[in-house]
Amino acid sequence: MNNSSFIRKIGIYFIGNFSSKMFSALLIPIYAFYVSSRDLGYFDYYQSIMLMLAPILVVAIWESILKFVLNEQTQKRKNHVIRTGVLFSLAMLTISYLLSMMFFLIFFNNYNSWFLLINMILLYTLGQIWLYSTRALQKNKIFAMGGIISTGANLLFILLFIIIFNFGLKGLLLSFFLGQLTLIIYLEKKTNILKLVFKNEKLDVLLLKRMLKYSAPLVLNLVSIWGLSSFGRFIIIYFLGAEMNGVYSFANKFSLIVNMLGTIVNMAFIEEALIANKDSDFRLKFENQVNNMMKIFMEFCLILIPAIVIFYKFLGNTDYNESLILVFPLIMYAILNIISTNVATVYQAKEQTNILLFTTVIGALVNVVFSIVFINILGIWSIILGQIIGSFTMLLTRTKIAKLKFSIDYNWKVFFLLIVIYFSISFICFNNGFWINILFGIGLLMYYLLKYKKNLYQLASMFRNGEDK
Incomplete structure (x- = not known):
């Protein structure tokens, strides 16, 4: 493990993640004065659902993309791994999206917030795929800039939908959705991952099996991590109410x-x-x-x-x-x-x-x-x-x-x-x-x-x- 390489990578990822991860901390004053504890409680609850479902929907294939690309020696093989992982993800997300939309259209009359939640899960999952692919290709500065750009967009939408238009919960969901969309568009423009995906080649089924064999246990691991960090939101909502979950979320x-x-x-x-x-x-x-x-x-x-x-x-x-x-x-x-x-x-x-x-x-x-x-x-x-x-x-x-x-x-x-x-x-x-x-x-x-x-x-x-x- 190279200490200089380790510190350099921390520096690059700090620039990209300072904007995206610190974004939640920078929003604390806005939450405190412009978002009710009830709306914040439900938004935190929806994010918990998102974090649980995202790895399940695509079998956490992003973990395999990172590992398999880093282990390949030629650019052609690296591109092949990314193509396989992204193709699988797009297929799984398309099926999941259509089924979920049919479900909510049939069983729910007021589905506006649920519609935004479905899109939030979809865009978050795609964002993870593109982020991990960018990291795997070691385009670290693009990764860092993507975090800065998407965070700037997210902040702009928060100011617009929360402070100016006072949309509450729907404003929080819509801002997150648009921030993730901005991230994906930027990373795609810089990496051209979709060009790899839509090449006229057959899907490498054997490679996909190897990738899924590696990532499948990590799905259960990520869901278990969700159980450790987010299951409490469900208990709080059920026993103590959305307002208390908002208070807990704010402190968190x-x-x-x-x-x-x-x-x-x-x-x-x-x-x-x-x-x-x-x-x-x-x-x-x-x-x-x-x-x-x-x-x-x-x-x-x-x-x-x-x-x-x-x-x-x-x-x-x-x-x-x-x-x-x-x-x-x-x-x-x-x-x-x-x-x-x-x-x-x-x-x-x-x-x-x-x-x-x-x-x-x-x-x-x-x-x-x-x-x-x-x-x-x-x-x-x-x-x-x-x-x-x-x-x-x-x-x-x-x-x-x-x-x-x-x-x-x-x-x-x-x-x-x-x-x-x-x-x-x-x-x-x-x-x-x-x-x-x-x-x-x-x-x-x-x-x-x-x-x-x-x-x-x-x-x-x-x-x-x-x-x-």
């Missing part, structure tokens, strides 16, 4: 900042692991990278805490001003989930996705059972504690199996120490005023800027050099 937006960083690192990490998994020193490098990332994620979250507390001081009498107490454990859940995802990269690199699936199912089951059993006793806290316990179970299982199979070990002492520091700082910031949090935040920021100045300088230098690969 801050964990998206952590997820943004984790997604960026994991995108680079999985590519490096897939390429370098046969290197003689793979185990040691992998172990060191995961241990380092554990510390970086935790330290990044320490900087976030005072900033979030300061933001809540400005919320006033909105639907969300009492949700601050939920933010701190939700960020901890995000940390556990991200570290667990990075640990699981070894199973994808070694093509042992069955272990990945097993550990995810275990974590999801723990979360679901705990949430259902305690919902009437603990209320919203049953969902949050269920997620934390489930994600920790998944992390613990993955690390134990990795140690047994690959002799990979992790620095648990430092990790648990950082957890204690995290909740201690959360307690201090929660119970202090505006200026104390500002001073505390500046102090933490300066400390970590000095600590990682060499890494930041290396990242900036690589991006200035204009490297794309």
